[in-house]
Amino acid sequence: MAIDTEITTDFEIVIGLEVHAQLLTKSKMFCTCSTDYANAAPNTHVCPVCMGMPGVLPVINERAVAYTIMTALALNCTIPEYSKFDRKNYPYPDLMKGYQISQYDIPLSRNGYLMIEHEGQTKRIGITRVHLEEDTARLLHREGYSLVDINRSGTPLMEIVSEPDIRSPLEARLYMQKMREILVYLGVSSGRMEEGSLRCDANISVRPRGQQELGVKTEIKNMNSFRSVERALSYEAQRQIELLQTGQPIHQETRGWVETKGITVGQRSKEYAHDYRYFPEPDLPPLIISRVWVEELRAQLPELPDARRARYMDEYGLSAQDANVLTEEKALGDYFERVVAASPTSDRKARAKAAANLVLNEVVRLLKANSFSLEENPLSPEASANLLDLLDKGRITGKQSKEVIEEAFASGKMPETIVKEKGIQPPISDQVALDRIIEEVIANNPKVVSDYRAGKTNALQYLIGQVMKKTRGQAKADSVHSILITKLDETPSA
Ligand SMILES: [Zn+2]
Numbered sequence: 001m002a003i004d005t006e007i008t009t010d011f012e013i014v015i016g017l018e019v020h021a022q023l024l025t026k027s028k029m030f031c032t033c034s035t036d037y038a039n040a041a042p043n044t045h046v047c048p049v050c051m052g053m054p055g056v057l058p059v060i061n062e063r064a065v066a067y068t069i070m071t072a073l074a075l076n077c078t079i080p081e082y083s084k085f086d087r088k089n090y091p092y093p094d095l096m097k098g099y100q101i102s103q104y105d106i107p108l109s110r111n112g113y114l115m116i117e118h119e120g121q122t123k124r125i126g127i128t129r130v131h132l133e134e135d136t137a138r139l140l141h142r143e144g145y146s147l148v149d150i151n152r153s154g155t156p157l158m159e160i161v162s163e164p165d166i167r168s169p170l171e172a173r174l175y176m177q178k179m180r181e182i183l184v185y186l187g188v189s190s191g192r193m194e195e196g197s198l199r200c201d202a203n204i205s206v207r208p209r210g211q212q213e214l215g216v217k218t219e220i221k222n223m224n225s226f227r228s229v230e231r232a233l234s235y236e237a238q239r240q241i242e243l244l245q246t247g248q249p250i251h252q253e254t255r256g257w258v259e260t261k262g263i264t265v266g267q268r269s270k271e272y273a274h275d276y277r278y279f280p281e282p283d284l285p286p287l288i289i290s291r292v293w294v295e296e297l298r299a300q301l302p303e304l305p306d307a308r309r310a311r312y313m314d315e316y317g318l319s320a321q322d323a324n325v326l327t328e329e330k331a332l333g334d335y336f337e338r339v340v341a342a343s344p345t346s347d348r349k350a351r352a353k354a355a356a357n358l359v360l361n362e363v364v365r366l367l368k369a370n371s372f373s374l375e376e377n378p379l380s381p382e383a384s385a386n387l388l389d390l391l392d393k394g395r396i397t398g399k400q401s402k403e404v405i406e407e408a409f410a411s412g413k414m415p416e417t418i419v420k421e422k423g424i425q426p427p428i429s430d431q432v433a434l435d436r437i438i439e440e441v442i443a444n445n446p447k448v449v450s451d452y453r454a455g456k457t458n459a460l461q462y463l464i465g466q467v468m469k470k471t472r473g474q475a476k477a478d479s480v481h482s483i484l485i486t487k488l489d490e491t492p493s494a
């Protein structure tokens with residue numbers, strides 16, 4: 001069964017995804033050129049190897065192989081003892097050598113899986129293989145001519161191929177999101193789809209429900225976000241179903257997703273493996289992968305998102321919802337854990353809950369409002385922990401804490417320093433004083449009080465506002481609320 005509401009109940013959608021991830025190595029796949037070319041001038045990170053000059057010898061980047069094996073292990077794949085590189089031959093202006101060094105019949109790994117979840121349902125998606133290859137150069141098309149930037153040529157590129165186990169566009173999006181989470185947690189990919197360092201192609205076909213044989217598939221390219229993966233596949237499934245329903249043939253071809261129009265368009269007929277005339281790369285030695293090395297790499301695997309999510313619920317008592325959001329981005333979860341760690345407190349679960357609320361509401365809001373990434377967060381975990389301490393001790397009210405955190409975010413100062421410098425007064429803990437102020441407000445607003453008694457609930461909000469104003473925000477809103485209600489109910493009607 002598919003995790004989704006079906007587009008149609010008469011047809012079943014079959015999808016397999018090919019994910020390409022540029023690996024975060026310092027140098028390229030087969031030469032010493034730096035991969036840090038994002039902000040470099042075109043054709044400045046190049047050498048005879050990645051420019052495809054004749055007579056040069058490629059050398060395998062060991063880190064790229066290690067990253068690929070780590071990814072394969074995280075995806076529950078088997079790693080063979082022997083692997084090799086092959087030449088994939090095709091002529092295209094972005095392919096400097098006229099062939100791409102890739103892996104054909106003996107990839108670095110096979111037979112894994114990844115679990116996706118949606119609204120409490122889980123589903124296992126098979127991983128056919130994870131292999132290693134090199135990226136191509138980049139073509140920049142201009143009016144009447146094209147430019148080539150070779151900086152990207154030879155960047156390590158990992159390809160992850162799924163089994164055709166995906167049954168809906170929603171599942172495809174969930175799979176991509178989960179894959180990205182895992183790659184970012186492993187630290188092998190930046191996961192940035194918008195920059196093209198993480199890319200996705202999809203094979204999709206439809207068949208009448210109950211039919212064993214697969215339908216004719218098309219390959220969809222140019223999907224640059226999670227949203228476009230889901231939209232493109234929904235469109236394409238619908239297109240294929242309509243062709244079948246009207247008795248027209250589906251052609252096996254590559255189609256591009258046009259984001260602005262919301263459609264897929266035919267680009268070229270699909271190549272088959274034999275079109276590429278694969279043969280073993282004669283310039284590279286085969287890879288002998290020792291079991292010792294594989295176990296060393298396995299030991300280096302960090303905690304993955306699923307495990308972290310379960311731990312947040314178990315160890316910190318967070319809700320599934322909060323645990324999900326905190327673990328989607330590794331950096332956000334890291335920050336949350338550092339806030340908790342910076343808090344010497346006896347009640348760790350209560351502090352974790354307060355920290356989760358602070359991070360998910362205030363910190364995320366401030367980052368968004370200032371267009372900062374988590375790496376640029378000016379609010380240190382210690383500052384967040386300090387704010388929670390001040391709240392815990394009753395030194396500031398929730399209302400005052402908003403002002404303090406804004407200031408801490410803007411200035412980078414510790415909240416306790418801000419409280420001192422700004423002369424923020426502690427909350428009114430003097431019950432008698434608070435009672436008196438509330439009684440005054442009730443006495444001074446007879447019209448609003450009678451409105452409240454007549455059932456106008458927003459009259460109460462007005463009265464609370466008046467009290468807060470008189471106490472200059474030093475009263476706790478929840479106690480004002482309960483005292484007001486008690487007093488309004490006990491004071492005889494006029
Ligand atoms: Zn190079």
